Amino acid sequence: MDKEFRLFNTLTGRVEPLVPIEPGHLRFYSCGPTVYSYAHIGNFRSFLTADLILRTARAIGWKTTYVTNITDVGHLTDDDTMDPSGEDRMARGLQSKEGQRFANVWDLSRHYSSALQSDWHILNLLEPDVRPRATEHIREQIQTIEQLLACGAAYQTSSGVYFSVESFPNYGSLSGNKAAEALELAVRDVVVDPEKKDPRDFALWKKDAEHLMQWHSPWGWGFPGWHIECSVMAQAYLGQEIDLHAGGEDLIFPHHECEIAQAEALTQRPFSRHWVHTRFLQVEGRKMSKRLGNFHTVRELINDRGVAPLAVRLALISGQYRKPFNFTFSTLRDSERHVQRFGKAFELAESAKNRGHNKASMVGKTLEDRYQSVLNALLDDLNTPAAIAQALDGVRTILGHKDQLDNRAYTFMSGVSDLLGIVPTTKAHKTTAHPTKQLLSVNRPVAQTLSEASSVDPLTAKIEELIQARSEARKTRNFTLADKIRDELLAMNIEIKDSPNGTSWRKKSNI
RNA sequence: GGUGACGUGGCCGAGUGGCUAGGCAGAGGCCUGCAAAGCCUUGUACGGCGGUUCGAAUCCGUCCGUCACCUCCA
Structure with missing residues (x-):
């Protein structure tokens, strides 16, 4: 009677059932952001995919262990050959108008990572079991690099330690980027190192005694390469072989490709069984960019424009994670209304909570069916538009039959709330860890x-x-x-x- | 150039061989002092061209169009 949870797997290019290694226990990792500024709605669309996977897995009775990281090490920016010391994202953040108030990159990362977590809560995302930070796992990263050197998958040059792509024949299987020429271009390192054996090789450790964030390693002062943190932290908390790894579509290559190489070179086993990637969103039909003026952070929408947080959440999940998604203010306005309706229906359902189970109530039966439809839509590759349509149908049933509600109305609304997280509940209940009422523009x-x-x-x-x-x-x-x-x-x-x-x-x- | 995705009514967005998606906007009605909210009713559709089939938005081919990634990015 186990439900099947089907998700598109980037590794195979097909929608397939998610099958945990340990039956009934999903262990998964989702790539978090680099905290050099406030998170934007695109970041959260990707985090929301992980959140919905978590909620859906729990709804079918699975135990979950969910790890999502904070990248607080500045990795190199592109085209930075002008500055061989390697200015990175964090350093750049420090120089920006916003970042000038911070004394150093450590303060900057503390500020933005706490902002991230507050946005996380305000958008009603569930807490991960662990939220590791890259800077707190340098030791593990160094150890892994040592192991890679020991087994011949990595080598040292005068400027760093590199992973040898040639030693890992499977390289390219996730992204389909097998062609050496394309790889050469794509993985070319920021600081060109003529000592590299193969242009495709990527950095595990950068030697740099000038970097704003640096640690001591067997190879001298420096900082880790930008792929090593995720595979190391995922394995530290979830084991060598995990069920699912998620992130934005941009991470397919090279980030996740490199994670696979680093992890599997050592274990000789699949690093993650299932890979899920969220497509980038567009805003008003165009790529989101500061220059076009359509760049939106979560806090800008909520604090400056007064949008209800759950409406932002609903708008962001109103398209399926795997389809191109166009975020518009029109959708956001619709979402505000819908969230209000969800809230109204929840109030009515709550007052019917103690009415018992009225067998004759067709409304109760209808709502039981509707809940199953919402769940089934999510189990079908997170079909959120279909799930929301079914949930709204249930809401309409509740609003249109106020006098015929029984306790199943409450069961429906709290079930939908747990699944989609878009219901303004009057008090915290079940998996919703924090009261949302104060955060909403409720009546x-x-x-x-x-x-x-x-x-x-x-x-x-x-x-x-x-x-x-x-x-x-x-x-x-x-x-x-x-x-x-x-x-x-x-x-x-x-x-x-x-x-x-x-x-x-x-x-x-x-x- | 390489890889992949998508094209459904005014707009957003499900549906993958015959059976109402849903929402927003529009129209009509109920409610209201009038509104708002809520409820009820309602029109408009499957990019072009071929093919397969009793039957295609749905499968196949082809053309056109849009977008993304391949470089830091969720």
């Missing part, structure tokens, strides 16, 4: 008393004052005044809603 009831209102911030007090004035005007049927106040509130980006229980309001995002 707020107007404060009952003036003292209650004045205990909050001045803007809120002002809003509630206006709403109370409007209510008075409505009581005396002075609708002209009431509408004038409503317009005034709208100008402040405040949307109000009248109901038999009074007036509630919410701040609209400005997108």
Whole structure:
């Protein structure tokens, strides 16, 4: 009765069942970002793929061990032959306008890695079991490089230690980049080293006593190459052979190709059984770039534009991870509405929680079926658009049959919440580790008393004052005044809603 | 040049041989002091051309178009 979890495997080019080595226990690794600036929505689209895999695996009863790293070592940038000391991403971050406030790269990485984790929580991603940092695993990386040297898969030159691609015949099997010419171009090292035996060889260790981040090694002062950290950390926490390795599509080559070579040269066994890659997103039909002005960080959307975090999350998963995805503000606006509907349905479902199981309720039965459809869509290569459509169908059923709900409505909504993480729940429940209500632009009831209102911030007090004035005007049927106040509130980006229980309001995002 | 993906109605986006995807926008209705929200109803489609088949958006061929990666990038 075990469910099959099918995912596209880059290694084979096919959608195939994900089969954990240890039955019922998924051990997987997902490549995290280099923390030289704030994470953008593209980073998170990729992290969200891993998050959905985690949630889906748990929903079918699998145990999970999930590791995702923080790369806090600056690796080399491209075309940097002008500066043989090798300026890297972290160093560049330090020189940027934003980065100038940091005393050194260590402060910079601390700042951005804590920002990453706060974005992570605000977008309702589940915590990994381990979030290792590259700088805290230098020793393991050095040990692995020593082993690679010992077995003849690596060699030393005056400027570094290199992996010998020739020693690993399988090189290129993940990306299909077998042609020597293409490899030569692609893996060419930033700092050209004439002592390299083969142009395809890539660096495991760079000797550099000038680098902003450096460690002592058997080969002198320097820093690790940019592929070694991930394979080493994955194996340190998950074992030599893992079930799944995920990341953005750009990592297929050379990063993941090199990880495979490093790991398998030593173990002679498959490093990861399954490889999953998330396609890059576009924004408004174009490649996201600062120059085009369509570059968005998570915090810019949420803090500056006031978008509900879960709406950002929903928008980012509204396309399947493997298809080209166009992120638009129109999708984001739709998502805001949907998140509100999910929230409304959750409230209704929660109030039906204790109504028991009404066998005669067709609504309950329908919702049970809907949940299965949502789950099945995710089990089918993370078909999120189909899953969201099914979830919305359930939401519509709940909103349209308020009086016929039983406890299965609650089961449905919390199930959907656990699976997709897009439901604004009123309190933390189950796998959702943190309360999300405060993070959302949820509807707020107007404060009952003036003292209650004045205990909050001045803007809120002002809003509630206006709403109370409007209510008075409505009581005396002075609708002209009431509408004038409503317009005034709208100008402040405040949307109000009248109901038999009074007036509630919410701040609209400005997108 | 190499590798891969994609082309579905005004827009986003499922569907992979016959059976309603869903959403947004549009239209009509219910509700409302009027709105908003919510609910109900509703139109429009499968890039071109060949082929396979009783039957193709769905399979095959071909052409056209779009995009991505191959260089730091999720």
